[in-house]
Amino acid sequence: xxxxxxxxxxxxxxxxxxxxxxxxxxxxxxxxxxxxxxxxxxxxxxxxxxxxxxxxxxxxxxxxxxxxxxxxxxxxxxxxxxxxxxxxxxxxxxxxxxxxxxxxxxxxxxxxxxxxxxxxxxxxxxxxxxxxxxxxxxxxxxxxxxxxxxxxxxxxxxxxxxxxxxxxxxxxxxxxxxxxxxxxxxxxxxxxxxxxxxxxxxxxxxxxxxxxxxxxxxxxxxxxxxxxxxxxxxxxxxxxxxxxxxxxxxxxxxxxxxxxxxxxxxxxxxxxxxxxxxxxxxxxxxxxxxxxxxxxxxxxxxxxxxxxxxxxxxxxxxxxxxxxxxxxxxxxxxxxxxxxxx
Numbered sequence: 001x002x003x004x005x006x007x008x009x010x011x012x013x014x015x016x017x018x019x020x021x022x023x024x025x026x027x028x029x030x031x032x033x034x035x036x037x038x039x040x041x042x043x044x045x046x047x048x049x050x051x052x053x054x055x056x057x058x059x060x061x062x063x064x065x066x067x068x069x070x071x072x073x074x075x076x077x078x079x080x081x082x083x084x085x086x087x088x089x090x091x092x093x094x095x096x097x098x099x100x101x102x103x104x105x106x107x108x109x110x111x112x113x114x115x116x117x118x119x120x121x122x123x124x125x126x127x128x129x130x131x132x133x134x135x136x137x138x139x140x141x142x143x144x145x146x147x148x149x150x151x152x153x154x155x156x157x158x159x160x161x162x163x164x165x166x167x168x169x170x171x172x173x174x175x176x177x178x179x180x181x182x183x184x185x186x187x188x189x190x191x192x193x194x195x196x197x198x199x200x201x202x203x204x205x206x207x208x209x210x211x212x213x214x215x216x217x218x219x220x221x222x223x224x225x226x227x228x229x230x231x232x233x234x235x236x237x238x239x240x241x242x243x244x245x246x247x248x249x250x251x252x253x254x255x256x257x258x259x260x261x262x263x264x265x266x267x268x269x270x271x272x273x274x275x276x277x278x279x280x281x282x283x284x285x286x287x288x289x290x291x292x293x294x295x296x297x298x299x300x301x302x303x304x305x306x307x308x309x310x311x312x313x314x315x316x317x318x319x320x321x322x323x324x325x326x327x328x329x330x331x332x333x334x335x336x337x338x339x340x341x342x
Contacts, residue, residue, distance in 0.1 A: 014271050024269050028262075038116050042085050051240060056080040058236045059127075059228050065212065066219040071226040078123035079228065085122065087113040088340060090129030090232075093166050093214035094140045095156055096183065096200065106218065110225045126226060128218065129340060132167030132211040132233035133285075133330040135292040140166060140210065145186040154183055162291040165330075167211040167233035176204045176213075232336075238326040244342045245284075245329050249318050252282040252297050252304075259283075259334055275333060283334040286311060292330065 017025040056079045110126045117124040142155040160169040207213035282295040293306040
């Protein structure tokens with residue numbers, strides 16, 4: 001066998017300059033890419049306080065329904081340690097795990113956590129963040145199989161009403177079992193087909209929502225590697241997030257102004273905008289139980305408005321709803337990394 005190694009050049013100039021640590025891009029980031037980057041990051045983390053016990057208990061409660069191992073429990077103990085750090089990444093809860101890059105992400109998270117724990121001599125925990133609050137069901141409701149050297153898209157037949165969060169979409173189990181049979185049928189008979197079908201049907205039966213089924217499969221595959229998973233829409237997690245949501249509501253205008261100013265700075269250096277952001281964006285979603293609605297800030301009336309115009313809140317009203325119903329709030333692409341970081 002002949003193995004040939006080829007280099008594929010990056011198509012994104014911004015990313016290429018950062019990887020090469022070139023001006024002006026390297027100055028847009030807090031950390032340089034060097035051999036010491038993880039140690040620098042750990043030093044910064046040790047100067048901050050985190051609700052480690054609360055987070056560990058939250059993840060423990062979430063994972064009770066899914067396959068776990070002694071290594072999973074050990075990871076939860078490590079997470080509660082004041083010296084620990086995490087390697088975290090995430091993705092939407094795709095049916096049958098979705099695209100293969102979801103699995104690639106998880107393997108990368110696990111291997112990097114192992115490597116850095118060994119290198120730094122501190123507890124490092126692999127964590128996968130499931131974007132269960134996402135409402136774009138058409139992005140996760142299908143898989144592709146090969147048929148006569150062509151890809152065939154096989155979509156799950158049910159659609160949720162309106163923009164319901166993936167973690168709230170309860171599938172019809174009979175339809176899910178039939179869909180799994182259809183997917184496996186298109187894959188054809190293999191050595192482990194019967195075993196695989198039994199496993200997938202067990203995941204569908206034990207789960208209630210798309211996110212449940214995803215979590216069951218992921219933990220069954222990776223429980224022996226100490227992986228932890230958490231659903232971003234988990235209600236207990238939402239309660240832990242209330243203090244930061246309060247700050248995001250209070251400083252919504254400042255946050256948007258800061259992002260827009262930084263975008264302009266990047267544009268002046270000849271790069272495109274990473275995010276298209278409206279000047280009235282609040283970078284938060286409000287969930288009315290049926291639909292996940294983007295909030296905007298109306299400076300003329302000092303109120304938050306949903307884009308469909310059906311809901312309107314003052315800051316005080318929104319803070320009061322947050323106190324009593326934190327599950328009604330979720331992050332957008334701007335505030336999600338802030339919440340993960342926090």
